[in-house]
Amino acid sequence: MTSAAAPATPRAAPPASPRAAGRxxxxxxxxxxxxxxxxxxxxxxxxxxxxxxxxxxxxxxxxVWLALKQIVVEGYSNARWHEHVLRSVLLVTMGxxxxxxxxxxxxxxxxxxxKVEAFVNPIFLVLRPIPPLAWIPLAIVWLGLGDAAKIMVxxxxxxxxxxxxxxxxxxxxxxxxxxxxxxxxxxGWRWWREVIVPGALPSIFTGLRLSLQASWTTLVAAELIxxxxxxxxxxxxxxxxxxxxxxxxxxASVALCGWAMTQGLGxxxxxxxxxxx
Amino acid sequence: xxxxxxxxxxFWRLTAAGAFGFVALWSAVALSGITSxxxxxxxxxxxxxxxxxxxxPFAGHVLHEHLLSSLGRFGMGFVLAVLVGIPLGLLMAWFRxxxxxxxxxFEAVRFVAPIAWVPxxxxxxxxxxxxxxxxxxxxxxxxxxxxxxxxxxxxDRKYIEASRMLGASAFRGMTEVLLPAAVxxxxxxxxISAGLGWQSLVGAELIVASSGVGYLMVxxxxxxxxxxxxxxxxAIGIVGLLIDIALRRVQQAIEHKRGI
Numbered sequence: 001m002t003s004a005a006a007p008a009t010p011r012a013a014p015p016a017s018p019r020a021a022g023r024x025x026x027x028x029x030x031x032x033x034x035x036x037x038x039x040x041x042x043x044x045x046x047x048x049x050x051x052x053x054x055x056x057x058x059x060x061x062x063x064v065w066l067a068l069k070q071i072v073v074e075g076y077s078n079a080r081w082h083e084h085v086l087r088s089v090l091l092v093t094m095g096x097x098x099x100x101x102x103x104x105x106x107x108x109x110x111x112x113x114x115k116v117e118a119f120v121n122p123i124f125l126v127l128r129p130i131p132p133l134a135w136i137p138l139a140i141v142w143l144g145l146g147d148a149a150k151i152m153v154x155x156x157x158x159x160x161x162x163x164x165x166x167x168x169x170x171x172x173x174x175x176x177x178x179x180x181x182x183x184x185x186x187x188g189w190r191w192w193r194e195v196i197v198p199g200a201l202p203s204i205f206t207g208l209r210l211s212l213q214a215s216w217t218t219l220v221a222a223e224l225i226x227x228x229x230x231x232x233x234x235x236x237x238x239x240x241x242x243x244x245x246x247x248x249x250x251x252a253s254v255a256l257c258g259w260a261m262t263q264g265l266g267x268x269x270x271x272x273x274x275x276x277x
Numbered sequence: 278x279x280x281x282x283x284x285x286x287x288f289w290r291l292t293a294a295g296a297f298g299f300v301a302l303w304s305a306v307a308l309s310g311i312t313s314x315x316x317x318x319x320x321x322x323x324x325x326x327x328x329x330x331x332x333x334p335f336a337g338h339v340l341h342e343h344l345l346s347s348l349g350r351f352g353m354g355f356v357l358a359v360l361v362g363i364p365l366g367l368l369m370a371w372f373r374x375x376x377x378x379x380x381x382x383f384e385a386v387r388f389v390a391p392i393a394w395v396p397x398x399x400x401x402x403x404x405x406x407x408x409x410x411x412x413x414x415x416x417x418x419x420x421x422x423x424x425x426x427x428x429x430x431x432x433d434r435k436y437i438e439a440s441r442m443l444g445a446s447a448f449r450g451m452t453e454v455l456l457p458a459a460v461x462x463x464x465x466x467x468x469i470s471a472g473l474g475w476q477s478l479v480g481a482e483l484i485v486a487s488s489g490v491g492y493l494m495v496x497x498x499x500x501x502x503x504x505x506x507x508x509x510x511x512a513i514g515i516v517g518l519l520i521d522i523a524l525r526r527v528q529q530a531i532e533h534k535r536g537i
Contacts (some may be wrong), residue, residue, distance in 0.1 A: 032381035039382060057401060059417060092407045114283045118291035123299045129514035129521075131476035134491075135496035137506045142316070217390040224395055231282070239396035247396040255388035262388075 019110040028142055059245035067245035076246060077237035079229040081253070087255055088219060088230040091147065094155025096215050103162030107207070110163070111170025113198055124163070132218045134158030136225060150219055157218040165207025184230040196199030205269045212265055216258050231257065305336075318504040326504035327511060335505060336487060336496035343514060347478060347489040355411025355474050358421050361414075362470075363463060366425025367451040370459075382402060384386040385421065391416035391477040393485075399485045409481035409489070424466025424497030428459030464531055469525045475517045490516075 024274075040061065046052045047060040059067070071081045079087070110117040136149075136155045136273020143149035173195070181195045197204075234250035283512055292476020307319035314322065330340040338346075369376040370373050394415050398408035429471070432455055440454045497505030 010392075021391050031377035034379040036376050038378070060302035114280050115291055118283060118288045119295040119298075122292055126299075126514075129518040130510050131513060131517065133480040133483065134494070134513050136480075137494040138503070138510065141498050141501055141503050141506055147348055154463060168507045213390075217392055217480075220390050221392040221483070224392065224484055233391060235396050239399060242400065244397075244400065247400075248398075251389050251393045254390055254393045255385070259388045 005123050008103070032212055055244075056242065057244065059248055063245035064248050067243070068248045070247060071187075071234070075234045076268065077229070084229055084231050084234055085253060086259060088223065088232070089261070091150050091230070092154055092212075092215050092219050092261070095151045095219075096158045096212055099158035099215070100162040100211050103159045104166045104204055104207070104212070105165040107166025107204075108170055108192075108196060108200060111167045111200065112192075117167070124160075128160055128164070132160075132214050136218070136222050139222070146228075150222050150227070150230075153218045153222050154215040157214040160203070161210040161214060165203045165210070166200055168194055168222040172203060173199035201273055205265075205273070209262065209265060212261055213258070216254075216261065221256025242267045285527060306342075315495040315501060316503055318507065320394050322511050323504045323507045323511070326502075327508040329504065330493075330508050331520060336488075336493045338493075338507070340490075340493070340512060342486060342492045343493045347482065347491070348516070350409045350481075350486075350489065351413055351475055351478050354404070354478070355417050357410065357414050358470060358474065359467070362418050362466075363419030364521035366463075367459070368423045369422075370429030370455055371447055371451050376426075383419075387419050388428045389415075389472070392480045395481065395484050398481070404485040409478060412479045412481035412485075413474045417474030420466045420469040420473065421463070424469070425459055426464045427454040428466075430460025431462070433460045453496050461528075461535060462523075462530060464528045468521065468528060471520050472517070475513075475520060479513055480497055490523055492510055 025141035044061055047058060048062065055063070055138070064212065067076075068081075070076060070086075075083075077084075110120055131154065135153050139149040139152040139188050142150055177195065181191060182251060186195055217235070218232070220232045220235070223230040225232075226236075227233050229255050231250060234253065235247060238250055282288075285402040304319050307322070307511045309318045311317070327340070332339060334342075336343070345365060365379065365457070369379055376529070391412050394412050395408075398411040402408045402411055429451075436454055436458075437450065478489075479491045483495055486492045490512050494506050494509035497503075497509060
């Protein structure tokens with residue numbers, strides 16, 4: 001979950017998810033399957049079987065299946081499912097990679113140099129409390145409804161958390177490590193590569209996770225407000241057509257892509273920090 | 278080697294240089310004539326517009342009325358998240374079967390970005406109060422639940438077993454054993470919640486609302502009035518900061534009392 005030590009918009013240290021205290025992985029999986037079956041059954045009971053929830057407000061399982069088939073085969077809201085997904089995921093990936101590379105570099109520099117920190121800090125004091133979503137109207141005024149505006153909001157939302165967490169990452173490195181590295185004569189490039197970066201990595205990745213979530217949420221919101229294609233437009237079009245089944249498909253797609261990207265980042269984290277896994 | 282803190286004079290010189298550089302760059306772009314002032318207002322234009330919005334209604338209300346209506350929605354969504362999140366977290370920590378049942382559903386729903394609830398929020402509750410409140414709730418609820426659960430799970434089993442042996446009911450066990458122990462974790466969660474809730478509110482108001490700061494920004498955007506949009510951003514940032522400072526005070530008071 002998006003989440004901690006930073007004010008206003010929480011952007012450091014994500015609380016881990018509550019996990020079922022199971023006996024081995026199978027117990028948890030069984031419970032998850034049971035919960036899924038229960039939810040499906042209740043859903044079917046409330047909509048298809050009894051009509052307790054009116055079809056105009058929530059879709060039946062069968063309708064969702066049809067909506068899914070429709071968007072995958074024929075397309076909906078200007079594009080087919082995989083085109084929407086590709087477009088959104090590509091935009092986020094591009095914006096995220098650019099913003100977080102710059103953000104991590106700036107954060108590390110701020111962490112390593114008090115002068116850089118003192119110089120850049122006032123700008124951050126102003127930018128940090130502004131939630132990423134609040135940049136959307138500005139992006140639309142400046143850049144319209146096209147991809148440029150999307151990239152701007154993704155950039156802003158991904159940049160701030162990566163700077164802040166890289167900065168705190170450097171400052172949290174134990175003092176003896178610095179003393180040892182100084183004594184052993186690490187300097188210049190080696191000092192960065194072997195002391196600063198590895199020391200700050202756990203916090204950097206916390207920042208990257210928050211950045212990714214923030215940029216994903218912001219992109220969906222920006223697409224909801226106006227875009228040619230992308231997952232947010234499925235939601236927008238579904239809302240205009242009062243098509244609950246398609247809205248559900250859109251929401252599930254947003255969740256699925258968000259989940260997949262988080263998993264991808266987790267994979268990268270384990271590759272980069274084998275000592276932590 | 279990590280440098281020692283800068284001497285105060287040098288620190289303030291650099292800070293002033295940074296702040297001045299930022300404002301100067303912004304002003305230079307605004308005045309350079311690359312784009313119109315309406316498109317890229319100078320900093321003082323934004324300040325002027327901000328002051329103007331406080332007295333002159335825009336999008337139906339003056340700025341502080343928009344802020345009050347945003348805060349009202351925020352308060353409702355946030356209180357709702359607390360009222361559901363804390364009891365559910367305690368129940369999950371006390372009864373394993375509830376934990377087993379709720380966790381997978383929660384984990385699945387959590388990945389839906391709060392803003393993706395916008396269509397259903399509008400469909401179910403309309404654009405007045407209910408719709409935005411649902412979205413704030415979706416943003417603020419997960420941290421409350423997670424932190425309550427984690428705080429309650431950290432309670433030493435000895436105390437739980439002792440309370441059971443002494444005949445405490447499940448209700449008393451949750452309210453008198455788990456809850457007090459979880460308070461610091463819960464308060465930390467509330468801060469995160471408030472931040473996310475405030476952020477979700479802004480998103481909600483951009484799309485489904487007819488008043489509030491987000492709505493003011495949308496109207497400013499439609500009127501291509503960049504200074505109005507920026508004033509809205511400033512108002513949102515300031516109020517978000519104040520909410521966080523207030524909650525941080527509460528957190529510090531509790532931690533101080535507990536001797537953490």
